[in-house]
Amino acid sequence: MKVGDLVTLSSYSMKSEPMWALRKKVWESKKPLVGLVVRVEQNPYTRRWTSKNESRFYYIQWMQDYGPVSRFGNASYYRGKQGYFLRNDLKFVK
Numbered sequence: 001m002k003v004g005d006l007v008t009l010s011s012y013s014m015k016s017e018p019m020w021a022l023r024k025k026v027w028e029s030k031k032p033l034v035g036l037v038v039r040v041e042q043n044p045y046t047r048r049w050t051s052k053n054e055s056r057f058y059y060i061q062w063m064q065d066y067g068p069v070s071r072f073g074n075a076s077y078y079r080g081k082q083g084y085f086l087r088n089d090l091k092f093v094k
Contacts, residue, residue, distance in 0.1 A: 001092075005037045005092065007091060008035065035067055058085045070085065071085045
């Protein structure tokens with residue numbers, strides 16, 4: 001995955017607890033959720049046992065206004081900040 005790719009949330013991410021409010025909107029209401037990868041960074045906290053999935057942070061700009069702030073949902077701590085996603089949280093748009 002690289003900058004400029006169109007992505008959406010994977011089912012792995014949608015089934016996680018922070019995405020419970022978004023899950024109803026996307027799955028039950030059939031609302032699309034599409035984002036653009038705007039930045040990819042190396043994880044500054046990597047160790048030798050860090051998995052390949054956790055080695056990079058992906059920053060997403062959502063096309064819709066209801067996209068999550070980060071992989072931790074829309075928690076008030078992350079509002080106004082640009083949070084990151086991991087690779088298994090995202091999938092390419094078909």
